[in-house]
Amino acid sequence: MNMYNEALAMKDTLTADRRHFHQNPELGLELPKTAAYVEEKLREMGYEPQRMGSGVVAVAGKKTGKCFLIRGDMDALPVTEMTDLEFKSENGCMHACGHDCHTANMLGAARLLKAHEDELEGQVKLMFQPAEETMDGAKMMVENGILKDPDVNAALGIHVFTNLPLPAGTVIMTGADSKMAAVDWFTIKITGKGCHGAQPNNGVDPLNVMSHIHLALQAINAREMDPADNMVLTIGQMHGGNTSNVIPQEAMMSGTIRTLKNTTREMVKTRMDAIVSTVAAAFNAEAHVEYGSGCPVLFHNQELYGEVKGYLGELEGVHFVDLNDIGQHMSNMGSEDFSYVANEVPTVFLGIAAGQPEQGYCYPQHHPKAMFHEDALPVGAAVYAHVAMEWLKNH
Structure with a gap:
């Protein structure tokens, strides 16, 4: 045969x-x-x-x-x-x-x-x-x-x-x-306070909050990961607002986390939850992470x-x-x-x-x-x- x-x-x-x-x-x-x-x-x-x-x-x-x-x-x-x-x-x-x-x-x-x-x-x-x-x-x-x-x-x-x-x-x-890496798809939803673009003091800008969250998340890999371990955190979408002279009420960003250890996978998700909520709070906004599809x-x-x-x-x-x-x-x-x-x-x-x-x-x-x-x-x-x-x- x-x-x-x-x-x-x-x-x-x-x-x-x-x-x-x-x-x-x-x-x-x-x-x-x-x-x-x-x-x-x-x-x-x-x-x-x-x-x-x-x-x-x-x-x-x-x-x-x-x-x-x-x-x-x-x-x-x-x-x-x-x-x-x-x-x-x-x-x-x-x-x-x-x-x-x-x-x-x-x-x-x-x-x-x-x-x-x-x-x-x-x-x-x-x-x-x-x-x-x-x-x-x-x-x-x-x-x-x-x-x-x-x-x-x-x-x-x-x-x-x-x-x-x-x-x-x-x-x-x-x-x-x-x-092959574990993956988790995620969406971060940010709620601020909409207002006129000429009066930002009357609102809370979720786009500003989103930018700070984006940068802060990169510190997980740069400063919290064991250099011998592997992790990729990718932001694939960032959306918010509909015109140039209005600060919007809400914004969102989404992406994926990829890790080669299940323990690392849980650590990254725990740190992401903490960073997203506390960075938003520092700017008087609210934000949370929603996890979607994924695999180990x-x-x-x-x-x-x-x-x-x-x-x-x-x-x-x-x-x-x-x-x-x-x-x-x-x-x-x-x-x-x-x-x-x-x-x-x-x-x-x-x-x-x-x-x-x-x-x-x-x-x-x-x-x-x-x-x-x-x-x-x-x-x-x-x-x-x-x-x-x-x-x-x-x-």
């Missing part, structure tokens, strides 16, 4: 699925067309898919025992596509992060697992997840029981990456100690990481690099809500190179001109299926 050769033989199908998803992107938790397409294809293969919110779940395997989960996210971004692809999106949204590839890979893995279902020494749960970009989807599915019935014992996630100096299809192990730190399970490396070494035709082997690891201040699974069961998260700059894949994820090399598709499908089968065989 050569799982990669089997995946390579279905490349046309993988490509057709991927292009369908790419041409019909949907956002967040609302993926009616995407989920329906996934369900239709799974039923054609002989699965009995179930909806979990706007996600889709299916199970391969006729034998009870342990359960291995594989996950692919399905949502796109609110980005207007600017590529010249024949199958480009025209609806103002775009799969600029490669989730179209992930969903196609999962369908490919589902075909491979169904073809080898009699050989599965347990069960494989397929998790087709919405709303990764908004950090809502994995949490929703965990809360709705994705890790139960059958109980999941270990899990694998994969992400494609474009604009890398590696041949398309190269599997990337980011180092056993690598992490994503980390590898060390034992499973070693096992997956062994399985990849046995997958003929697939090349992988492990940053541990060159004395590196790749902690990333980007975030990934698969962490909700990783914080519950042993998990490994892999990357797959999907385009070199010199081949024209020179724009990063989330860019309106980002493209992904389709040679990565058979690799993703094969890795999902091979790792799941081998883990069950060894457990």
